[in-house]
Amino acid sequence: MKKQILWFVALLSSTLFAATDAQIVEHFKSTIQVPNITIEVISRKKVDNIEGMDFVTLNLSDGARSQKLSIFTKDDLIFPDVISIKQGGSIKEMMEMADLQKNLSALYKKEDKKNIVSLGNDPKKETLVVFTDPECPYCRQELAQIEQRLTTNNIKLIFTPVHARTSLEKSVLVYKESAKAKNDAEKIAILKKYFDETVSYEQKISDEEVGRIETLKQKYFGAGIKGVPFMVREKELLK
Known part of the structure; x- marks a missing residue:
């Protein structure tokens, strides 16, 4: 939101x-x-x-x-x-956008791959980097059209949740489960599961795991992101 x-x-x-x-x-x-x-x-x-x-x-x-x-x-x-x-x-x-892209670029070029959920790998398509939150209603709207967006773009998701602890816990679970996914369809199913506002889960998420997502969020908001979903072309970050 x-x-x-x-x-x-x-x-x-x-x-x-x-x-x-x-x-x-x-x-x-x-x-x-x-x-x-x-x-x-x-x-x-x-x-x-x-x-x-x-x-x-x-x-x-x-x-x-x-x-x-x-x-x-x-x-x-x-x-x-x-x-x-x-x-x-x-x-x-x-000027703010120029500064933001410069700041994001410096961070993104060094980002650990475990903090990025990648969908699509077509070199002919432009890649979009999306900063998102499982409990953000606007992010849910964006996710609802992800299959359609993948027809024209590759997508890389970075979780920077702005809601309560549960949004950070869901982000942890998305990263954990998507890392084991065999294809984009499985990753999308995982995303849709945890972006569903009725989802429940029994896994216990440690303070350390939550802290990792909180640090990730603070890093990018400190660079100038003001809300989610936030989308930027990857080529702008790799200049």
Whole structure:
């Protein structure tokens, strides 16, 4: 399910005396009313073709949860987004996607094969990497059409569940059982079993096994994924 930690109301342009990192942080600390919040600037880069404008990404955390926030700054102004008529859309979305793909690429190239459920192996078809969750209703909708999607694409699934412990346990079981599957049909049957909201299971899943999936999830959400299902072309990750 697409979820985000929403701590703040939509931002409006705001004036600052000077948009230094320290002043941007202080501005948002005074704007976001969350106890014990820490805010830090984690990246800052120039925006192409707009002189004097920077794209700034901050990390907001209350100790238990964290969220990235991106804004633009020019002179003494802050903007939540900049729309380019020439480029046909949100510069924020374009820059965030470029950063996300770069971060995901670095992780994906090193990913252990045991954390990937692969379906299809046709070199003529494009491969899609899908980040998913057995208890996400949108992921269930995506899975319902998996046979149709496999007619045009290979698919690689990585489990990054955002729901309760049971979603992590189901992910463990999918990985375990699909590793023993002989073909795609058996893997799909396993996926459909554990994505079914009425499924029950008696296997005991250890804290260590659950922790492995939690670490996998945190790794990719830390790279910038904001929800599931999230899909990206593998060729973009292998550049």
